[in-house]
Amino acid sequence: MAKLMKFVYFMILFLSLYLVATTHDCHNDLDCGDKIKCVPPRIALCINYKCYCILENDAVIPWST
Known part of the structure; x- marks a missing residue:
């Protein structure tokens, strides 16, 4: 049981x-x-911290309206 809990904790840490x-x-x-x-x-x-390919004409800066 202790080995299983260690494995679960390790997986949670690794995935996070x-x-x-x-x-x-x-x-x-x-x-x-x-x-x-x-x-x-x-x-x-x-x-939003992701890279996207966008048409140059469609590029809209969120803070400019």
């Missing part, structure tokens, strides 16, 4: 560290250039 390490792909648009390749006329943008 994995999720923390992989949650943020980018912090700004420059980080996306190396992570994903977009087919022109699409450009790589960082939106």
Whole structure:
């Protein structure tokens, strides 16, 4: 029973560290250039810490309306 609990705790710790390490792909648009390749006329943008390929005309900055 103790070995099972150690295994469960280890898996919880390992999975939580994995999720923390992989949650943020980018912090700004420059980080996306190396992570994903977009087919022109699409450009790589960082939106909510994830990289997306978006048409250049459709790029909307959330804080500008």
